Amino acid sequence: MTERFHTLKEIAELTGLKYWLVLRCANNGLFPTYTVGNKRKRALLSEVLTAI
Incomplete structure (x- = not known):
C-alpha cells in the first residue's frame, strides 16, 4: 500500500500543529x-x- 501525499495544511490538522509551524x-x-x-x-x- 502506498502512502498518500498531504498538503501542509492537512499535515497541520492531522498532527495538531499550527500551520505556520x-x-x-x-x-x-x-x-x-x-x-x-x-x-x-x-x-x-x-x-x-x-x-x-
Whole structure:
C-alpha cells in the first residue's frame, strides 16, 4: 500500500500543529516536501512524524 501525499495544511490538522509551524519546518528543510502537479507543497505524514 502506498502512502498518500498531504498538503501542509492537512499535515497541520492531522498532527495538531499550527500551520505556520509546519510551513516553517518545511521551509527550513526539517522534512522533505514535494510538488505534485500544482505549486502546493506536499509531504508524507510518516516523514513529518519521523522528523518530529
